[in-house]
Amino acid sequence: MTTTDDTSVASPPRAAISARNLRIDNWRKGPILTVVGITAWVAYATFRVFYQGDYWVADYHYLTPFYSPCVSEGCVPESAHFGRFLPDHPLLPYAALSLPFLLAFRLTCYYYRKAYYRSFWLSPPACAVPDGHPRYTGETRFPLIGQNLHRYFFYLAAVISLINTYDAILAFHSPDGFGFGLGNLVLVANVVLLWCYTLGCHSCRHVMGGRLKHFSKHPIRYRLWTMSSALNTRHMMWAWITLASLALTDAYVMAVAAGWITDLRFVG
Template identity: 40%
Template structure:
């Protein structure tokens, strides 16, 4: 009885299906929004460049939205993320829907067959995402300059929050943690072991809280883009704070 009571006390206070449904709704909405944004072909209201359009790649003579050259990198990075995999395997495919619940498939193929074998590209998408992140930092610095003069507007702060959240999400990536030091068995035996140990220690808290960083940065990317679009449409102004 005591065990049952203890187990019961750990049960969530909300219906079990709420989390998977919320995941499906939010991820589907974000995917559809990303496609819509990429189809627009524009994402700039001085000095703000939408994160979906950064870096602003143009290939002469090919009439497609500049966003398509870029957006597959963060999209692929998130789609292959270990946390999001757990979320969409459970929510979209019920495969399985939770721990302690059987597989819905007869035969478990893991990530050895198409399309999920593509998830093994995550490490390489991380390298590309780091490059995109560097451009987003450059855009954030630009978001503090108005006609060449430094200033802080609401949009500047929104861009700063967004890039900080994206950085927290990226450095908390399991592949990033592995790259900086998680792949070592013996730090004192490795070249640069002390530095790598410090780096590994630094990224650990981000890694342990990877899910909140993942969700917060998803919302902040959308918020930054919505802000740029409202400015482009003249719906809002960009208040100067100081």
């Protein structure tokens, strides 16, 4: 006697089409712009990190975030707020203590994963577009299994954001006393944007409200979770804005330090 499964559902086979996808919009624009934007930023940041010059404005205590904290023996003593203990070498960034962790934080970020998976790896390049690779193993093997370390890189990134905040505050106290200029506004704006990106991180959102069964019993954590969630909804925007703010802040400090422009002073 043959039995049939009443729960099974018969469906027609998938339609056979010759086109690789049915997208009629310009879906290639996003991946191309992402490749151009990230490549340009990485090229500029790499140049500045290993340039090892024009990173500190002694008159106003401006320190570019690309060199913070400056812990190399080659750092100007006044710019080394936490001491100089790393050897001075052309291939060792002055901020070698923080840059690897910031890079790891960005590389493992949920948004940046999507960005470079779709653009550089074409995996997949867009929704409803075939993957550029014949096989998909997910993030279960080396090196992509390292993406699971993102939550730990978040803690380190938060500490570095605190250091950047300290640098911005310290810049209001120049050798001549209190004062501020356009450079101070640039440094503060960059710090605020960095905090928006860092506190909107998915890991931060989980730290604030994860593993809670009743929000009503934890009103403070619930409030922090809602604030982080509000930032998280625009995580992509903060990710790109902070790349721009970091480059612009560094370029401004470099221009003032090199004597190309004069800082516009409001007080002092």
